[in-house]
Amino acid sequence: MFSAFEWMMAMRYLRARRREGFVSVIAWFSLLGIAIGVATLIIVMSVMNGFRAELMDRILGLNGHLNVYADVGAMTDFDAKAQTARGVAGVASATPLIEGQVMVTHSGVARGAVLRGIKSSDLGARPMIAGNIKSGNLEEFGADDTIVIGTQLAKRLGAGVGDRISVISPKGQVTAFGTVPRMRAFRVVALYSIGMYEYDSGFAFIPLHAAQIYFQMGDTVNNLEVFVDNPAKTDAVGARIADAFKGRVNVMDWQKTNASFFNAIQVERNVMFLILTLIILVAAFNIISSLIMLVKDKGRDIAILRTMGATRGMIMRVFFLAGASIGVIGTTAGFGLGLWFSLNIETIRQWIQSATGTELFAAEIYFLSQLPAKVDPAEVASTVLMGLGLSFLATIYPAWRAARLDPAEALRYE
Numbered sequence: 001m002f003s004a005f006e007w008m009m010a011m012r013y014l015r016a017r018r019r020e021g022f023v024s025v026i027a028w029f030s031l032l033g034i035a036i037g038v039a040t041l042i043i044v045m046s047v048m049n050g051f052r053a054e055l056m057d058r059i060l061g062l063n064g065h066l067n068v069y070a071d072v073g074a075m076t077d078f079d080a081k082a083q084t085a086r087g088v089a090g091v092a093s094a095t096p097l098i099e100g101q102v103m104v105t106h107s108g109v110a111r112g113a114v115l116r117g118i119k120s121s122d123l124g125a126r127p128m129i130a131g132n133i134k135s136g137n138l139e140e141f142g143a144d145d146t147i148v149i150g151t152q153l154a155k156r157l158g159a160g161v162g163d164r165i166s167v168i169s170p171k172g173q174v175t176a177f178g179t180v181p182r183m184r185a186f187r188v189v190a191l192y193s194i195g196m197y198e199y200d201s202g203f204a205f206i207p208l209h210a211a212q213i214y215f216q217m218g219d220t221v222n223n224l225e226v227f228v229d230n231p232a233k234t235d236a237v238g239a240r241i242a243d244a245f246k247g248r249v250n251v252m253d254w255q256k257t258n259a260s261f262f263n264a265i266q267v268e269r270n271v272m273f274l275i276l277t278l279i280i281l282v283a284a285f286n287i288i289s290s291l292i293m294l295v296k297d298k299g300r301d302i303a304i305l306r307t308m309g310a311t312r313g314m315i316m317r318v319f320f321l322a323g324a325s326i327g328v329i330g331t332t333a334g335f336g337l338g339l340w341f342s343l344n345i346e347t348i349r350q351w352i353q354s355a356t357g358t359e360l361f362a363a364e365i366y367f368l369s370q371l372p373a374k375v376d377p378a379e380v381a382s383t384v385l386m387g388l389g390l391s392f393l394a395t396i397y398p399a400w401r402a403a404r405l406d407p408a409e410a411l412r413y414e
Contacts, residue, residue: 026290031330033283038334046342048269050372064225069250074220090237096221098211106157106165117211136161136190144210147186150200151193284394291398316403327391
């Protein structure tokens with residue numbers, strides 16, 4: 001498609017000489033701009049994908065994909081209803097659960113938390129908890145006075161395995177002297193850490209029968225927590241569960257519960273993509289300006305080539321190759337830099353933190369204990385294609401202008 005002569009002339013025009021050095025500087029800045037734009041877009045999109053994936057894995061690992069509530073009041077005969085839910089197509093597990101807001105205290109320190117009552121067998125079957133025990137063990141979980149808490153909550157309370165912590169419920173007991181908050185001491189048997197600050201610092205688990213006594217719920221539970229085989233198809237599974245219970249339950253799926261949270265992440269992701277695309281667009285305009293200046297500077301050379309028999313098509317391809325080379329090299333460099341940075345972003349963060357002595361990624365603010373990144377091949381490919389496409393489009397007008405240059409006019413003014 002392109003001849004050796006056209007390649008030779010294009011590469012020669014890109015090399016800096018003393019007289020046209022300024023043009024070459026602009027070309028180098030254009031290349032650098034495209035490389036930075038492509039790399040930044042790949043890095044930011046990978047981090048956004050990583051955030052979404054990590055948050056979803058942790059939220060859906062600790063919370064059910066579906067929650068089944070009684071149509072009125074608490075849920076009775078929950079074991080039979082859990083078995084009915086497990087028989088629905090697409091359901092992986094169904095767990096009876098009691099949940100309530102409490103205050104946890106130890107050594108004069110008090111923190112709010114969500115207290116969940118769950119069977120010891122069900123808690124042990126959850127990989128997100130059972131697979132992330134940092135101290136203690138779940139084998140002791142089951143006695144009425146045992147509790148499992150997150151490492152961050154234990155750190156804030158100054159408690160450890162074997163210590164007794166007090167749990168206070170705002171729903172008190174009515175006595176002759178007024179309402180008295182319910183308080184009970186529990187022994188910490190295990191500490192877990194799933195890597196999400198909000199959950200590690202705000203959730204605690206006690207045996208289901210202990211929760212029934214503590215929250216005075218008798219032989220009932222709040223809801224059934226259901227995990228499905230495919231979290232993306234909770235609507236269909238939820239409809240089948242409602243049919244299995246003949247509509248006498250209320251079903252709430254995770255997409256509705258966390259809709260505003262994940263929608264905010266998606267909006268932020270789209271806006272970041274648009275803003276960072278402008279970096280590549282600005283670099284493409286730099287290619288246009290540098291090539292226009294190159295055409296003006298090489299007007300006499302173009303006229304001589306035309307008089308020696310070079311066609312307009314050859315001239316156009318020479319300058320197209322010159323501009324496209326800038327775009328291809330810049331996009332390739334940006335692709336390599338962005339991919340390397342994304343795959344090693346946590347190591348780079350740790351190095352910067354140790355070098356500067358500052359914390360770049362606070363778990364209390366960003367919910368996660370480490371900076372995640374998930375490279376999406378489709379998004380990387382679209383970013384590379386966009387960089388190449390804008391670079392190629394930027395070369396069309398300057399190349400066309402070089403091909404339309406009149407040799408007689410160019411030589412007359414030299």
